[in-house]
Amino acid sequence: MANTNTADVVIVGGGIIGCLTAYYLTRRGLKPIVIESDAIASGASGTSAGWLTPYSHTCDPAMIALSPASLRLHAELAATLPGITGIDHGYREAPYIRCAISNDGVLELREFQTQRAAEGVEMEWLSGEEALALSPWITADIVAGLRSDNEPTLDSYRLTMSAMQAAEIGGARMVTGKVTGLIEPDESGATRTAFGVLLEDGSEVRGDTVVLAMGPWCGEAAAWLDHPVPVTPQRGQIVHLAPPDERDGPQLEIGMNIIEHGGSLIGKRLGDAIVAASRDSVGFDRSTTNEARNELLINAARLSDRINNAQISGQTACLRPISADGRAYVGQVPGWSNAYLATGHSGEGIHYGPVTGAAIAELIADGVTQYDIAPLSPARAGTTPV
Ligand SMILES: Cc1cc2nc3c(=O)[nH]c(=O)nc-3n(C[C@H](O)[C@H](O)[C@H](O)COP(=O)(O)OP(=O)(O)OC[C@H]3O[C@@H](n4cnc5c(N)ncnc54)[C@H](O)[C@@H]3O)c2cc1C
Known part of the structure; x- marks a missing residue:
């Protein structure tokens, strides 16, 4: 019989987005599992320049509108995470x-x-x-x-590790393995539901909600979701x-x-x-x-x-x-009751990591978020030319 883990929320991808989402979920009392095929922060989250600016890439207005909130959350993380994990992630406010x-x-x-x-x-x-x-x-x-x-700098490897460690202290777990698809009931209705994810080794991780935060590899999830994920x-x-x-x-x-x-x-x-x-x-x-x-x-x-x-x-x-359009995909996937995307942050994922993680955690825990992520909805991937 397949080896099965269970969690409140299954997060695929142990980069800055997945780890901060896990951290903010634990702050709301939920116990997520982060599944990572390589190592935590082994992607761009571990080797970025660590510059917190909304101006390095596309200057998309919907993203820029979220920038002050993400900067505030970064300052809060710098004040709290080292006390929880003992990891100084090198945050410095600077012109x-x-x-x-x-x-x-x-x-x-x-x-x-x-x-x-x-x-x-x-x-x-x-x-x-x-x-x-x-x-x-x-x-x-x-x-x-x-x-x-103020366009602060930090060490994004240390921040990602610290976020994951703080999440683990709050009850999150990490599983190593490559996710290859979603687990669905035999008969899905008009709105589909994921019971969790399947791993390459045949094991399963089951959960009430699935968050796909696989960075540049998120395009693979289009086939699982039957919905475009135009991220390259x-x-x-x-x-x-x-x-x-x-x-x-x-x-x-x-x-x-x-x-x-x-x-x-x-x-x-x-x-x-x-x-x-x-x-x-x-x-x-x-x-x-x-x-x-x-x-x-x-x-x-x-x-x-x-x-x-x-x-x-x-x-x-x-x-x-x-x-494809210079704006991240953050929110619920259309046609799914419990699948979320959090990806496509281009050259600014470290900057927008906190607001993304906090918004997804609020959506899952409370059904609403204080952050205006409506323009980032994955629904647009099915309607706008890409
Ligand atoms: C050179 C460079 C400099 C940058 N500098 C900055 C900067 O100064 N400021 C800034 O804000 N941003 C910067 N960025 C952008 C930033 O690094 C990214 O936007 C951000 O790291 C993306 O985080 P992520 O969690 O979405 O993806 P990633 O860090 O790529 O993490 C995704 C994780 O998912 C895992 N994964 C993928 N597929 C699967 C699967 N099927 N099963 C299990 N796990 C899987 C991967 O192994 C990976 O660890 C820079 C990027 C680059 C390339």
């Missing part, structure tokens, strides 16, 4: 500076500032000299800069810079980029500074390439000549879960 080195860049910066102002976020305009004065790391010939007050992988590479010793000058304390070139230099409270990140579509290939590393370093050196003397401590590549 971020976008720089322009040409007139075209100045226009782009102005447009960015105007868009943010329309969303209610004021960013400070800086002359080239003022931008230069903000960090000894900026050595380029800057024409203008735009300072954003996009590879991103990061170069890690060892902290300079005192002779080489100060640590990188804040984040910065050149708006004309994209990419980012991001200081961390724990561990290495980061040069982020490349983008290419090569399926599920997670290997690093010299081409991506060189391009990242060349772009970063346009902003800071310190890059030329920095010690490279490593490089990593991982996969963003890219949704």
Whole structure:
């Protein structure tokens, strides 16, 4: 007979989304099981740049509207999780500076500032000299800069591990295995119900509710749900810079980029500074390439000549879960009484992890959520062109 586990909620995927969903469910008295085919945080959640910004990817208005709530939850997690698990996840509130080195860049910066102002976020305009004065790391010939007050950074591997550990302390469990489908009753009505999930080894995990949080692999669930899940992988590479010793000058304390070139230099409270990140579509290939590393370093050196003397401590590549329309899929799956999707956060899943986990936990526990995730409904995947 098949080995069977049971839980209140079955969560497929042990990345930031699955682990924070588990954590918030335990806070509401539910006991979930997280099923992970590899290891907790083995996907992009473990090797992201850990920069909490809503502006790195698509700037989708429905996502941006959720950004302040997610930032508030991040601050709350930073204040509470280390006390529960003993894991410091390196959260640091810090400004971020976008720089322009040409007139075209100045226009782009102005447009960015105007868009943010329309969303209610004021960013400070800086002359080239003022931008230069903000960090000894900026050595380029800057024409203008735009300072954003708070785009925090953290270590997303530690946050994901800490969320899972806090969930386990609250009664969650983890099961290792690859999910291959949903368990359904022999006769389903118009609205289908999942009794749980099937694993590759023939075992089952049964539960009242199923949450699919498989990141870029969520597309596989379309066949299980009989509903489109237009999420695809996009590879991103990061170069890690060892902290300079005192002779080489100060640590990188804040984040910065050149708006004309994209990419980012991001200081961390724990561990290495980061040069982020490349983008290419090569399926599920997670290997690093010299081409991506060189391009990242060349772009970063346009902003800071310190890059030329920095010690490279490593490089990593991982996969963003890219949704077809630039907006995550968060909510109940149409046609199912108890199946939820939480995926497609593209390059901003760490930033939006808390609001996603909290919203799904509220929906499951209470039937409603205080967060406006209606525009993120998976129902649109069946109706809008993708
Ligand atoms: C280079 C790079 C830099 C980034 N930087 C940032 C940043 O600075 N800020 C930010 O907010 N975001 C950033 N992101 C995006 C962010 O990392 C992702 O959006 C986020 O990690 C996605 O989390 P997830 O839990 O949805 O997916 P994942 O972390 O991919 O986790 C999904 C998990 O599901 C498991 N799984 C898949 N299929 C199955 C199955 N069938 N059965 C069991 N388990 C399964 C996988 O093994 C995996 O562990 C970055 C991404 C990249 C690539």
